[in-house]
Amino acid sequence: MEFDWSEGDASHREEVRAFLSEELPDDWEEISKDGPGGDRQAAFSKHFCGRMAERGWLTQHWPSEYGGRDATSWRHAIVGEEMWAIGEPRGAQYMNVNWIGPAIMQYGTEEQKAFHLPRISAGGVLWCQGFSEPEAGSDLVALRTQALRVGDEYVINGSKIWTSYCNHAEFIILLVRTDPQSTRHRGISVLLVAMDTPGIEIREIPSVVGERYFHEVFFTDVHVPTSALLGDENQGWGVVSYALQYERAGAARYARAAVTLDRLAEIARERGLLDDPMVVDRLGEARALCEAARVLSYKVIDLRAKGSPPTADTQLARVLGTTCDTAIGTLALELMGPEALEYGSFADANFRLAMTAGVAVGATEVQLNLIASRFLGLPKE
Amino acid sequence: MEFDWSEGDASHREEVRAFLSEELPDDWEEISKDGPGGDRQAAFSKHFCGRMAERGWLTQHWPSEYGGRDATSWRHAIVGEEMWAIGEPRGAQYMNVNWIGPAIMQYGTEEQKAFHLPRISAGGVLWCQGFSEPEAGSDLVALRTQALRVGDEYVINGSKIWTSYCNHAEFIILLVRTDPQSTRHRGISVLLVAMDTPGIEIREIPSVVGERYFHEVFFTDVHVPTSALLGDENQGWGVVSYALQYERAGAARYARAAVTLDRLAEIARERGLLDDPMVVDRLGEARALCEAARVLSYKVIDLRAKGSPPTADTQLARVLGTTCDTAIGTLALELMGPEALEYGSFADANFRLAMTAGVAVGATEVQLNLIASRFLGLPKE
């Protein structure tokens, strides 16, 4: 059997928990109520990530040359589980350390690496991700935002949508079409753009899942130097695919779901609902789902720990994580009866969050297509 | 409000029930155990349908010129509900009266009508339906069985599959390709063939849902006169479409399901399972499903009663009937625990029957495609 938490892993988890109980203020629940995009949590995350960085934990799984400690993926996964379980005090920075940094490591110039990686590793910088567009959701390659090369600059025009956290972000990792004649996967590039570049405007899209969750970002004649290019021009699809593989298994949603489920069970117990076998059965089913999602995520981490390239297992873990979130959100709503309807209540908040599960990271439909084709050899339409 | 059972309808239902309690032997449950294809039920159905015919009920919804009584579709629906609820003592003859007879009425020559309709109306003849082929299931028009015209005869070669009740049938309504160059909907014809014609062979396919349920029928140089043609040559798709519209709303599965559900509830009560709220909830959901299926079937009957052409509502009723059967079969299995595993037990028998619900009459998938297109205007693939 190849997997088990080592002694060191177990004690690392204890260390992380101790650190969390020390660092999180008493009003953490209040601070984190509006999610990572909320002003308070965003501000807190800069302080918090700085503290993590001091311990060397923020990017411990990175190579030491880039500010890491060469720790195993398991160690980093432990941090991820503990952070998610408690409401992600790293705020949006989980994106930096999980996939934006690694993408820069893989494709960046020496200059880009030297500039960006220490900043990410130190915990003081926020990034956002400019991939989706109004006409390009799950189908990212339908993107229209253009960056035309003019001399040693790119001039960007277009817009992005559903951009989380960008109100607080210093940088955006931006997907653009650099060859205006191209279609689909060809002619796409990735740019690393400072959010204070003139011509960038942000509009918040009010969402049901908390403050500052979604935004539109408009680019009007935004000039950036060609040195902002990550990877080769027109070869950006490779860069984004690399990043997405990390993104899709990045969030330990099952850890959050398991904690939610525990609280739900506790509430059910207080209300005497556990006398109802139906309630117990549903809780049991939900628990099995959480554990199933966890164990599939561990497969992905295991591959990563061995340095193997990501496989379609990532999709499995992702779909099951979503299923799990949705199931628990729905269960919360059903168990709490009319009480669940109170805005901001435990059940309400979890239900709203669960609604985003299938939306946030690529449509489940696309992932099921992939699984049908890779695991079952089914033909594509 | 346009629908209600009239006084006469209500008393007709009472008459039918009285008739059933008089005509059905004490060992009816035993007789009907193996379904309409079983030898005993098939034999009984000839006697029983004769008795119904004596009362004028078997084909009461037919025009009087064809042996009917011009009764409303509602009257005939009442008979259908009562028959299905008790396990269909008409055996396979429900097909004769529901759609094979009407198709002959619509498309038959005077000679065909004069020969076949009185026989069906008198209750002494069994028909089966030769539509499906190994390579043509839901996609009927992929059929390959050929009938080549040679002088004033057709020579049939090919095979049919999943043919129910054909072991007892005197006639088959047979879908064949009369233009060997044709594909898909074109070049198909319908023939009315006596099952004792030389060259026809039957093989039973053992099934999990009871004796003599499925068969293969092989046609080897079967000669039939051209007068066996129903409707115009190569225009058979119109005939079969007409028949299928009647077929798909023909069976009052919800009536059977409702009775099954009542028995299941009774068993649950005897076992003290009704203290479990989950069980009650599931029974309630299942009851709501039955009633939903019933009410959609009534819409279809209402259209028919008004002489309107069948609409896509038929598909709705059909899909919901299937859902309902499956839900109750599954519920039976779950409620009964290990007891349900006993072969031939109430739960086992119902579960096996429910398994056929989605199979017997066109794949649900095809019907959902239709609904998506007709009701929601969604584009086809």
Add this chain to the structure above:
Amino acid sequence: MAFDDGQQAIADALAQFCADRCDDDTVKALAGQAPGPLWRELAELGVLAAGAPGEEGGALEVCAAMEALGAAVFPGPLVGTFLALQVLPAEERDAIADGRRIVSAGRGPLMPFAPQADLFLEIAGESVYRATPTGPVEAVETLGGEPWGRVALERGELLPHAERGLALSEMAAAAYLAAAGARLVADAAEHARTRQQFGHPIGEFQAVAHPLADCQIHLLASRELARSAAYDFDCSDHSDCSDYSSENEIPKFQNAALIARLSARASAVEATHVCHQVFGALGITTEGPAWHVSRRIRQLASQPPGPEVARERILGAIGLGLT
């Protein structure tokens, strides 16, 4: 089952009223607001009065109205009002039917429209009581955008005709839910016809189309069941209706209302799941096409009479069937 001309006229008139006075932007803007001028305008049309015994109209008229209102997700204490009109004495009905007095009907302590309510009805099992607040009403913002309140109630007089009141309000909720669900499905289908992904409208994908079709089936059936329950309710007033289940202990209209509610609740909630999948991120914006509909469905689906009452009644109804 089709409405007669008078009932259809109600549905059509209300659809027009909603189009004129209560479009999506209005619904969104009114979220969390107390029943105001719009509620009184609705009442002046005589829509609420149709739910009072002996008035012009009856359950089918209420059903026709609720279908139109549900399709527009019209806000306000509709369900509680129909309950009140059946259980309160004649002299109290006018002020309610006119929209002057607001009814809060529920199981407490969380009560719908409590901050604005002039009258509290407590539902306990199959009984309905008058109730009086024994303290202040604490306003509660809800998931569904209805202004609720938490309030301690003292139980008062046991009211008559609870079975009719509950049945009428359940039928009304069923009609509203089925219509709101159907409208959500229609909007999602429209989105699926126009939204392109991977070079195709997403409605071409069975993964999108089939769940929508499935919702459509169940919602149409729920609509029919609500109409049928309304018919039975009206019938129960007359002797010339056939009632082949009359041997049962429980009146047919009660069972029919319960069945309609169970069916509508399940199918409308399922429609929110499916349609939010179809709308994707659009669905979770407050400006978007789905949230103001799905939140209302969620709210109405959680309202009393809840599962306990349903369960008791199911136990009574279980032997119904055709026999």
Add this chain to the structure above:
Amino acid sequence: MAFDDGQQAIADALAQFCADRCDDDTVKALAGQAPGPLWRELAELGVLAAGAPGEEGGALEVCAAMEALGAAVFPGPLVGTFLALQVLPAEERDAIADGRRIVSAGRGPLMPFAPQADLFLEIAGESVYRATPTGPVEAVETLGGEPWGRVALERGELLPHAERGLALSEMAAAAYLAAAGARLVADAAEHARTRQQFGHPIGEFQAVAHPLADCQIHLLASRELARSAAYDFDCSDHSDCSDYSSENEIPKFQNAALIARLSARASAVEATHVCHQVFGALGITTEGPAWHVSRRIRQLASQPPGPEVARERILGAIGLGLT
């Protein structure tokens, strides 16, 4: 989680054994038959013995074996045998592990393999008792094609180590169910690749492909959970394993086995529904590719420990999580 070389060798050897000695036709022919020569052949391979405490092997070896056996839907009283080997004293184990004595373990009065059983174990809640028939065994033909019997039992000695026995047998059932489900899905996918309708292989339709993909996800997760439960079971014998949930009252291996069983049961039963839809009429012929698999899944999914035990254990496990 991958097996080590020894465990993988067991899985491979048993897969070969099943291919040679227990193909689909054999499985179909053996339906309803008492455990016979094939059962003893399996036992002689040492597969059952791996489930006895202190023997060569352990739960992971049992898990590897059950995955291979489940994929072939190998018949016989596997689950009850693993229970017996944990709870019975050493001197009784050999005859069971050799396949000479047949165990019937259940809640009664309907008992698996009862007509042939040499030994009865009664499962009552979390306890296991020896039991003695007080009358004749009435043979019962089952939906799943296993020869069961109805028999009155007298409860005897309370046996030790019930928690280990039940956990091992639950884990074994989970591994078998997950593998049988995965095999059904693989066969259905093969059918979907080749079966043409409307000019396309049906696997192109999302209505076919997506449910299969969904089953695949859940079945793979169930397999991992079973392996993980087996690992925990073996760990619980040693002191060098980390067990970060050790603060809990209930041993980790018990929870893990329960979770694996819940997950495998749900995912395998769902796979039967989905695959029968894919196979259509073919699926309900006894000669066809699905029935002999799905009936076995149905049977194993209904076997004890049943929902009551699961419920009690869930109540205990509910606070587990990561904390």
